[in-house]
Amino acid sequence: MNCTYCTSQQRPMILGAEDPRALDRREFLWRFGGGLGGIALVHLLGTNGLLAAEGPPQPRADLNGGLHHRAKAKRVVQMFMSGAASQVDTFDYKPELIKRRGQKFDPGGKVELFQSDPGSVMASPWGWKQYGQCGKWMSDLVPNLAQCVDDMTFIHSMVSKSNVHGPATFMQNTGFVLPGFPSMGSWISYGLGSLNSNLPTFVVLPDSRGFPPNGPRNWGAGFLPAAHQGTMIKPSAPNPIADLAVPTAGYISPESEKDGRALLARFNKDYASSRPGDSRLDARIGSYELAARLQLSAPEVLDLTGETEATKKMYGMDEAITEDFGRNCLVARRLLERGVRFVQLWSGADNGLPRRNWDSHENLKKDHGEMGASMDKPAAALLKDLKARGLLEDTIVIWTSEFGRMPCSQGEKGRDHNPFTFTTWLAGGGTKGGVTYGESDEWSYKAAGEPTYCYDVHATVLHLLGIDHKKLTMRHNGIDRRLTDVHGNLLPQIIA
Numbered sequence: 277m278n279c280t281y282c283t284s285q286q287r288p289m290i291l292g293a294e295d296p297r298a299l300d301r302r303e304f305l306w307r308f309g310g311g312l313g314g315i316a317l318v319h320l321l322g323t324n325g326l327l328a329a330e331g332p333p334q335p336r337a338d339l340n341g342g343l344h345h346r347a348k349a350k351r352v353v354q355m356f357m358s359g360a361a362s363q364v365d366t367f368d369y370k371p372e373l374i375k376r377r378g379q380k381f382d383p384g385g386k387v388e389l390f391q392s393d394p395g396s397v398m399a400s401p402w403g404w405k406q407y408g409q410c411g412k413w414m415s416d417l418v419p420n421l422a423q424c425v426d427d428m429t430f431i432h433s434m435v436s437k438s439n440v441h442g443p444a445t446f447m448q449n450t451g452f453v454l455p456g457f458p459s460m461g462s463w464i465s466y467g468l469g470s471l472n473s474n475l476p477t478f479v480v481l482p483d484s485r486g487f488p489p490n491g492p493r494n495w496g497a498g499f500l501p502a503a504h505q506g507t508m509i510k511p512s513a514p515n516p517i518a519d520l521a522v523p524t525a526g527y528i529s530p531e532s533e534k535d536g537r538a539l540l541a542r543f544n545k546d547y548a549s550s551r552p553g554d555s556r557l558d559a560r561i562g563s564y565e566l567a568a569r570l571q572l573s574a575p576e577v578l579d580l581t582g583e584t585e586a587t588k589k590m591y592g593m594d595e596a597i598t599e600d601f602g603r604n605c606l607v608a609r610r611l612l613e614r615g616v617r618f619v620q621l622w623s624g625a626d627n628g629l630p631r632r633n634w635d636s637h638e639n640l641k642k643d644h645g646e647m648g649a650s651m652d653k654p655a656a657a658l659l660k661d662l663k664a665r666g667l668l669e670d671t672i673v674i675w676t677s678e679f680g681r682m683p684c685s686q687g688e689k690g691r692d693h694n695p696f697t698f699t700t701w702l703a704g705g706g707t708k709g710g711v712t713y714g715e716s717d718e719w720s721y722k723a724a725g726e727p728t729y730c731y732d733v734h735a736t737v738l739h740l741l742g743i744d745h746k747k748l749t750m751r752h753n754g755i756d757r758r759l760t761d762v763h764g765n766l767l768p769q770i771i772a
Contacts, residue, residue: 332466341468343742345739348706349672351705352619352674354620356676357634361677362681363699367415367701369414381394390693391692392637395684398640409426409710410709410711421655423656431699431700432697434699434730435729450494451734458750459497464743475570480492481619483633484512499750500750503562509607512604544561590661593606597646597650598650612671637690672707673702680693696721708770708772731761734760735764736771
């Protein structure tokens with residue numbers, strides 16, 4: 277291919293395609309569009325409001341860190357019970373199940389179950405008592421959380437669109453049952469950014485026994501810039517943050533590692549400059565820079581030797597059954613007080629036998645008994661500790677699961693999946709304490725009245741953070757995507 281090369285002082289010359297002075301169309305537009313003409317075009321587009329914003333508006337000090345209105349909260353900690361925690365054995369008291377124990381389960385109409393036929397009405401193997409000034413009925417499975425009911429808001433009318441663990445877990449995290457969408461933590465990171473540049477904005481503390489269904493995609497950034505995905509920390513592992521520490525090989529010194537990072541940064545900058553719009557390398561560069569800062573900040577956050585023995589005992593670190601989740605909850609508190617914006621804690625791993633999550637198809641008393649005991653004391657300690665330190669006032673605490681469990685038996689001792697109603701509770705961050713919103717039917721089989729979806733919870737959490745859920749968007753494949761999709765209603769009844 278030949279092309280013509282022109283100047284104002286010489287006659288046209290014919291250049292071959294291999295000539296370095298020859299430009300293809302894309303290079304010509306890229307190079308000369310950035311000149312005076314390009315600057316003028318940008319000015320005109322900006323003046324007329326036609327330029328796309330590079331990101332969401334920045335948090336405003338006059339709105340207490342909010343984007344669109346005054347924020348009540350600054351940070352979030354979410355506890356996710358993987359495997360489907362049973363609402364009828366924890367927080368949703370149903371005397372009818374006790375009254376009709378062992379009778380045929382007949383709520384009227386066909387009963388849709390995941391992998392079984394309806395068994396008889398199954399009362400909870402745990403007793404129930406009333407707690408707090410609000411008089412909330414709580415199961416004996418969660419006696420420590422029961423002491424915190426006056427700080428908690430219970431939503432008993434939660435509904436899922438799937439009764440399969442993977443899609444339902446995606447839905448509670450991202451608002452969609454399909455993969456590829458950003459998690460709530462990623463949206464909040466994208467919208468509000470960091471409170472501490474030396475720590476990640478979004479941190480995930482998985483169960484030490486393994487990942488939940490979907491694995492790390494539950495805390496992925498989807499189509500948002502990759503820098504907003506969750507950073508995984510395993511506090512009980514020998515290396516809590518993978519590949520953070522300098523290798524122990526003798527030929528690597530602090531000086532050579534610093535020089536290597538500088539060389540890599542130069543290569544990355546050159547590579548990124550020729551690929552505008554691709555956030556993956558920017559995220560990788562940012563992760564290296566953050567990793568360098570984390571080498572100094574992370575050891576201090578994860579070092580619990582400065583915590584009192586009374587604090588460690590409160591979190592259950594002196595007992596084998598509560599040690600792991602207790603350590604994670606204590607680390608979560610330390611992350612939150614040092615400026616991490618969103619912390620996600622997981623109780624329960626993937627499916628397997630013997631059970632290591634909340635999916636109690638075979639023996640609810642055994643499996644929920646172990647999972648409840650491992651979660652209850654540390655979760656209550658986190659609430660009490662945040663409150664004692666003045667952090668609960670502007671920290672939203674969320675406890676949820678992908679769906680609930682049936683009020684009838686599966687086999688003789690288990691419960692099957694129930695997407696038709698389950699319980700989520702919140703505390704702190706501008707929510708009302710000692711409040712119950714929504715209810716299930718007399719069996720805790722289906723939501724009674726208006727169902728509540730994750731979209732409503734997500735919209736309310738964003739509102740408390742000073743974000744209008746309809747305005748926090750990202751253009752993707754021709755659609756202005758948001759965490760709440762095309763749904764989401766605020767729950768003013770739970771906002772203080």
